[in-house]
Amino acid sequence: MNSLLELGNWPIWVMGWPAITLSIVCAAAGLVLRSNRFMVAGAVIAMPFCWYLAMNPGIWRFIAPVIAFLYFIGAFALSRGQRGFALILLLPFVMVAAWLATQLGRH
Incomplete structure (x- = not known):
């Protein structure tokens, strides 16, 4: 039984x-809550995924650490009250996840 x-x-x-x-x-x-603690928690939860991407060959080796770094910088921006900038810094992670979902959906 595989679960x-x-x-x-x-x-x-x-x-x-x-x-x-x-x-x-x-x-x-x-x-939404303007709480950088939630954003930091999200960045920490995203780290293993980014690490996994960084172990792949090609461009992912360089992109994944940058995405993780931008996520943490977004949390810092949110702590400084810059919600729009934090959202912009979160977008690369969301875009990579969405792109990966479309690629997996095609196979």
Whole structure:
């Protein structure tokens, strides 16, 4: 019986779509509530996914760390009251996740 709740499936929860979704939800909550703590939580949750992307060959090796860095800078911008700038800095992560979803949906 193979279930997502089994102990051996922890990478799916840490680096997969549940973590990506939770990260985006935390960031959205941070932006709406103007709380950088939620945004930092979202950035921390996104780190394993970005790390996984950085281990892939090609351009992802360079893009993924930048995306993670921008996410944390967005949390800092939110702490300074710059909600629009924080949203702009979150967009690369959301765009990569959306692009990846479309690529997986095609196969």
